[in-house]
Amino acid sequence: MSNFYSKIESILSNSTFLKEFENDIKNNNDRSLFHNLNQTSKSLLLAHAFKKSHKNIIFVTADDKIAEDYLDDLHLLVGEENAHFLPDFEVLPYEQRSPHFMIRAQRIKTLTATTSAQPAIFTTSVRSFLRKITDPKI
Numbered sequence: 001m002s003n004f005y006s007k008i009e010s011i012l013s014n015s016t017f018l019k020e021f022e023n024d025i026k027n028n029n030d031r032s033l034f035h036n037l038n039q040t041s042k043s044l045l046l047a048h049a050f051k052k053s054h055k056n057i058i059f060v061t062a063d064d065k066i067a068e069d070y071l072d073d074l075h076l077l078v079g080e081e082n083a084h085f086l087p088d089f090e091v092l093p094y095e096q097r098s099p100h101f102m103i104r105a106q107r108i109k110t111l112t113a114t115t116s117a118q119p120a121i122f123t124t125s126v127r128s129f130l131r132k133i134t135d136p137k138i
Contacts, residue, residue, distance in 0.1 A: 003076070003077060003078055003079040003082075004076050004077050005047045005048075005051060005077040005078055009051070012044075012048065018048055021034075021045060021048065021049070022048070022052055025049055025052050025053050026052075039069060039070065039073065040073060042070070043070055043073035043074055043077060044077065046059055046070075046074060046077075046121055047074065047077035047078050047121075050078055050082065050119070050120075050121050051078070054119055055119050056114070056119045056120060056121075056122065057119075057120075057121045057122070058122045058124070058129070059121060059122065059123045059124075060124055060125070060126055060129045061123065061124070061125055061126070062125065062126060063125045063126075063127070064087050064088055064090075064125045064127075064128070066125070067085055067086075067087075067123040067124055067125050067128075068085055068087075068123075070123045071083055071084075071085045071123050074121050074123065078121060081118075081120075082118075082119075082120045082121060083120060083121045083122075083123070084109070084110040084113045084114075084120055084121070084122050084123070085106065085110060085122075085123050085124065086106075086107060086110045086111070086122060086123070086124040086128050086129075087103050087106050087107060087124075087125075087128060088103075088124075088125055088127045088128035088131070089103060089107075089128075089131070090103060110122065
């Protein structure tokens with residue numbers, strides 16, 4: 001399946017900013033700092049890093065709404081099979097109710113994708129990222 005990033009990649013290859021970013025990826029520079037970027041620019045950088053590194057990328061946002069917004073951009077750029085969202089349970093610990101079945105299904109789908117051999121981009125909120133996940137051996 002063709003994705004939008006493949007169509008604009010030749011145009012983006014002329015960008016000096018993306019060339020510097022690509023060099024950081026190639027040199028395994030994990031301390032790059034980029035600021036004052038809008039949502040689309042961040043999504044484009046994530047897609048570029050994903051295409052050049054062929055590794056899993058975890059993108060942590062302030063909340064689930066923002067993570068879902070990035071997911072929409074990433075679906076367009078890299079395809080639905082390469083971008084996943086890990087939602088929070090939206091239930092407080094020790095609360096006497098279960099998370100909605102759609103949230104549980106989405107979490108299972110995303111956590112299953114993390115164990116596959118195919119690299120992908122995973123978006124999630126800080127709250128969901130910090131939640132303890134049961135060991136797969138259990």
